[in-house]
Amino acid sequence: MRYLPHTEHDRRIMLDKIGVQSVDDLFATIPETVRMNDLADLPRHQGELEVERQLSSLAGQNVAAGSVPFFIGCGAYRHHVPSTVDHLIQRSEFLTSYTPYQPEISQGTLQCLFEFQTQVALLTGMDVANASMYDGSTACTEAILMAHRITKRDKAVISGGLHPHYRAVAETLSHFAESKLVTLPPDPDGQEDLTASIDNETSCVVVQFPNVYGAINDISDLAEAAHANGALLIAVVTEIISLGALRSPGELGADIVVCEGQSLGNGLNFGGPYVGLMSTRQKYVRQIPGRLCGETVDVDGRRGYVLTMSAREQHIRREKATSNICTNSGLCSLAFTIHLSLLGQAGLTRLAKLNHYRAVTLADRLSEIDGVELVTPSFFNEFTLRLPARAEQVVARLVVKNVLGGVPVSRLEPNFEEGENLLIVAATEVNSEDDCSAFADALAEVLQ
Amino acid sequence: MTDAAIESRGATFTGNRGLELEEPLLFEVGHPDKSGVDLAEPASFQSRLGGMERQSPIGLAGLSEPEAMRHYVRLSQKNYSIDSGLYPLGSCTMKHNPRLNEKMARLPGFADIHPLQPESTVQGALALMDLLSKWLIELTGTAAIALSPKAGAHGELCGMIAIKTAHAAHGRDRSVVLVPESAHGTNPATAALLGYDVRTIPARDDGRVSVSAVRNVLADDVVGLMLTNPNTCGLFEGEIVEIAEAIHEAGAYFYCDGANFNAIVGKARPGDLGIDAMHLNLHKTFSTPHGGGGPGSGPVVFSKALAPYAPLPRIVRDGDTYRLLETAASTGKEGAGEAFGRLTAFHGQMGMFVRAMSYMLSHGSDGLRQASEDAVLNANYVRASLKDLMSQPYGDQICMHEVLFDDQFLNDTGVTTLDFAKALIDEGYHPMTIYFPLVAHGAMLVEPTESESRASLDLFISTMRELCREALDGNQKKFQDAPVYTPRRRLDETQAARNPVLRWRDKTQAQAAE
Structure with missing residues (x-):
């Protein structure tokens, strides 16, 4: 096993120094009735290659935010990290x-x-x-x-x-x-x-x-x-x-x-x-x-x-x-x-401005769509829209069009009936003009 | 170069000493107008900040990229780390952190997914969490798991809330939590946070809690017992099965602090020992990096008795699809049971889950068991090699993954546990845990972990033996002056606490604040 340095020879010498026959003697304080010898139901050790293959396969079943137009926020935001x-x-x-x-x-x-x-x-x-x-x-x-x-x-x-x-x-x-x-x-x-x-x-x-x-x-x-x-x-x-x-x-x-x-x-x-x-x-x-x-x-x-x-x-x-x-x-x-040291005051100020700019232009664009209304008059990089349909369904339909288009309020507040049509949308510096167009087009189609 | 040669040279102009480089604070080297990030300037637009625009400068310093690189590289060089040497910090399990884990956690399919993405777009992430749950439940012999706790102490809170919920569900009003005197400070602090009184249980002469000591303090006001096993003295609680039975007979629950689970993985299952809840420190047993003090991750496993009360969110499987139960409104749906609520936003430390899973898959059942055996072997090898010179508070006996010494062997030398630890620093080692557990006078708790080779242990042992001899030979001054070969020597902690300076201020600001 690649993480364990001892050879069997090392272990033997060390057990001798300790003065016990076998490693089991070191565990003798565990009551015999509950001591176990095998974990039969779990697989044995594997090399890096095999582990990487298995975990990459699981990772591949997820839609990475960077791979699609992405507008989800609500307490976690996608930004560019240097x-x-x-x-x-x-x-x-x-x-x-x-x-x-x-x-x-x-x-x-x-x-x-x-x-x-x-x-x-x-x-x-x-x-x-x-x-x-x-x-x-x-x-x-x-x-x-x-x-x-x-x-x-x-x-x-x-x-x-x-x-x-x-x-x-x-x-x-x-x-x-x-x-x-x-x-x-x-x-x-x-x-x-x-x-x-x-x-x-x-x-x-x-x-x-x-x-x-x-x-x-x-x-x-x-x-x-x-x-x-x-x-x-x-x-x-x-x-x-x-x-x-x-x-x-x-x-x-x-x-x-x-x-x-x-x-x-x-x-x-x-x-x-x-x-x-x-x-x-x-x-x-x-x-x-x-x-x-x-x-x-x-x-x-x-x-x-x-x-x-x-x-x-x-x-x-x-x-x-x-x-x-x-x-x-x-x-x-x-x-x-x-x-934050890399950004400094100047960089953070500009980053904030860029985020706000993205959100303002996106909010204007989305609220031009028929039946879509901007609920939050002032905002930074995230705003709420009232849609002419249940937001959860809209988000699901956007997924089919390869757009991750915000968080339906109903996901966070399932008992808030008036919130069923509300969608919280975030935009940051990572969203390109193309991302925003793709979102606006997809939302318009979904709401038709 | 000899010490005399260093002495005769005096201080350097820069304050640097060769590779050992001084580094000012960010705020002394940076500038508010400087930035190491190039960002586009947006087109002109009408801002909509509701009249809340920032009016005054923030005062943050910035660095160009090469300056930032040098600043933080220089700072990093003032740290000891596992990768540079033996780090025998007892109770903290400073084992090797495999870089495969880092690589896996950075796969975009894990690192670049949002916790509120639609479930259909994160099936692989939920599958990983489900796989991790299965492994941890199997390794601990328990019935259910909560993955969301952010660290060990957060896990304790999770487990104790589940216990409080269970008592309430059974209409029992209880107020006292039993905690052994050797417990981690987080145990009584967690009990107190929930409004419970703490009743302390003394240890036997051999450093363990006896079932009779537990029975002596058991009454119908007892909520449960919080016990670390193996305990903080590095000893397995031999009467644990009987203790669990006694606790259960009294209608109470058994919380196990799982900080030391790394000693017994594959050797015994806490569920078989009778525990009802236990947190697992993924950063200890399952090798996720300690990162200078976090982030941790503290999933909690539950017995059948407590499983219904495990918190939200939970993962359920519907055929081939995984679903997340996230809110109280989803309780009542299949799988949500009588969840006690939510402990944190979102679903827990996913980055740590991936690392822990990568570690477990690499080791497999055979490797995990071997790791525990080697950890225990290493601690006992250190014990056997030092027992003639150093003293042990509960006599010489086989220990688990860590060995506890006290300061009796330093009596009359004028050298304290702290001095001894500082001398070890000059020898190029991070010291063991000192003055914990509180039950041992001048405690030194040594946990080598399974990552150390025999050669590494032999050098450590020889060093410890040499320091013991020097202490006994009366070389008190060497210890009291230590460390001398470090970027800073002993720091004045009294001044720091009495007159707290917790942030940088420029000189004019600092004067204004006074």
Whole structure:
């Protein structure tokens, strides 16, 4: 077996050194009744060639996004990732190292985390950020728990514009951790009045910016209303590129910002691994969950970095920890940081503009089709259309025409009957003029 | 060059030392106007951002492509890694990460598919997830699986929520989770997150939990037991079957922390031991890369008793077609059972599923079993080769995939576990896990993994023996000064925590913030 270095001779010498007859003697502490000798139902080892053949065959049964006109978003976006990113994250020293427990031989990972935390704080307009979370949805739930700790209250108010998967994750945790959740109904038209749901028991208000339907609402009034009641505003951003064009949630008054950072550096990967971002105000830093990297000096006075403030964490605090989180999303956060370093402020601004341009021209084009109506007047790179037919059927018919044309709202909100004809469409810099034409033509044909 | 020669030269002008290169922060070398990505300028158009256009600069630094390459290559060179040397970090399983796995995970059919694509366009992905599920269920002897948890601790949460749901379904109101004192910190933290109280179980003199200790704390308020097996001292819990029976008799459930499953793959199945839920760390047992601290992946397997409550999404097979059950509205449909809800957006760490599957197909049943045997063989070889010089908290006994030492052998030397670990760094090794588990004083937990050859282990053992001798010979200063051959020497962690600097600011900003 190519991954195992020992010869039978090695094993014999080692068993002799240990002083046992056979390797089975090493497993003698396993009760005999449950010890097993074979896994008869599973195949035996194979060479690279055979494994590659089998897995390539499964991969070949999927329609890769890059192989067709592709317009799906809703929390995961297809962007161009520079070749440099994947090369760098595959360097052995990044790929095959672990959590920087020994800072003297982990300064590479630590400095990258420090750069990451700075980038996230700058983008979101906040003072500090942590070293990343599993993904946007779990970061959102952790932010709610954090707000409960800060306000010593336990009621969260959830906007109807929050990604339904994010809401579902929050519902799971609130149900089982026994806290309160007020969820507003799905809100494609941007008509909801969240302020009416805020009272003096509210710990936090959770609002997505731009929301899951793509709409952009000014959240600064909401921040004021929350603060007037002693509650916090949690802003959720699922498309991080949007912050290259939009005012930052921090500027608009958010107290905690959580984002899905997948768009920078990370591919679609059928949903994971992604990278959650979390940032907050300086005064709340001791309540932030997850890893934090901080600057310090070594015994020779040279600048260096360490994991810090671990008194919040589970390996020290155990049942009193701020969270049960142990890992961050290391390599994905590195990909994020490298991609964003390559873009820089100038590149990110232009990328955001290009995304918005694509979406605006596509929205205009699609809403010219008979019976198709644009639901979201303002948007970044994603918008919602009302179709003259059930969106799920339309999407299925588009597949036949080799177009992956957005997400039917009914997939995310099956109980929302008024949403049956709604389709959420995303456009990014990877969509060419030809892709957009193919989509418009196919949609027009399907709706005829 | 001798130390004296280095001493006489003094510092270099650049601060570099040959191949060891200093590297400033991105924000000190980059510039907001610089970019390493060429993008088309769109035609002029009317923006529709609802009046929310960004007004002020972001302050992000950019780098050209060659600058970015050099910046991150230089940073990478300040890291230790499995590919460069033995990484015996106990409880973390730093085994070889095959590059075939990386190649497979990057096939466009896996890497470039969206989680919300129509099911008809992702049948191969669902088939892969189904295949992975079958393997993991077979290897663990269980009844069902949840693939979505994002990491081990997330898997613990998944398993414990399923247990809470099961109790609720049976109308039982319980409040106490039993956790042995040697447990990972995530176990009590997870129990507390769900509003449970934690009751600690002491270990026996041989480092294991006894069935009588469990019986002593079992009562009708007990939700379940969270136990790591093999445990964090590297020992198999010999009374585990009886413990499981006792737990079940009390109407409670048995959660097993599967962090150490890599020791027993193909040797025993947790389902046969009586566990009800267990997470699998794909980044440990199944070789997906640790990536400097993640991403992990923590699928959870369930017994028949808990299977109905496994979370969404689930994969079901309709004839030749795979379907995804994604929402509560789909519960009630065949296969959705009494799912407790959703733990994360989308379907889990697909990139890790592909890598783990590639690893398992490569090893096959015979190779997986051999890997466990070699991991245990290697740990015992290290134990047998060091037992005369180092001390073990529970006496000398056969261990599983990792061997636990304590600091008793360092008594009166003035050398601490931390000093000893730092001296190992100067010898070119990543240290073992230190000060965990908390039950051993000055713990040193060594997990060589199956990836190490006999020659590699022999050199490590000789190094450890030499350091032991030097410590016992009173060469205290060498240990306290260590490490000296690293890009940075010991860092001031107290200052970092007391006065947290968690981001870069330019000097004027920094003054304004103060």
